[in-house]
Amino acid sequence: MENWIVKIQSPIQKTGKEMFIYRKTPIGQVTVYNPSTKTELTLSQGQDIPEEFILYFPDESLLDAVFDSLQSKGFKPKEQSFVEGKLESQSEHLQDLRKLLKL
Helix, strand or coil, X not given: CCCCEEEEECXXXXXXXXXXXXXXXXXXXXXXXXXXXXXXXXXXXXXXXXXXXXXXXXXXXXXXXXXXXXXXCCCCCCHHHHHHHHXXXXXXXXXXXXXXXXX
16 A cells, blocks of 8 residues: 555544544545445545544554554555654644634
8 A cells, every 4th residue: 555644633622632544536535445344445535434434533552553554554654654643643733722722
């Protein structure tokens, strides 16, 4: 599985983390992947990702275990993409907190 990106984000109304796997298509669409069902879905730009393609993790250690499992099954995302996703998630979380605190 090449060119897949792991996106990790902090949901606004829940604790924990959300993860989804996607790649961009040459014609400006996005294809998302569900590792549980091994299905792909191509979406138009701006279209919401269906809930069944978003994996929710109440505990970050579970997220790390799933990431390790994906790697063992041949999913080889760039490690930097995973780290960037985690950093982006933290940045988004801080932005949300600032909005809530009106800083």
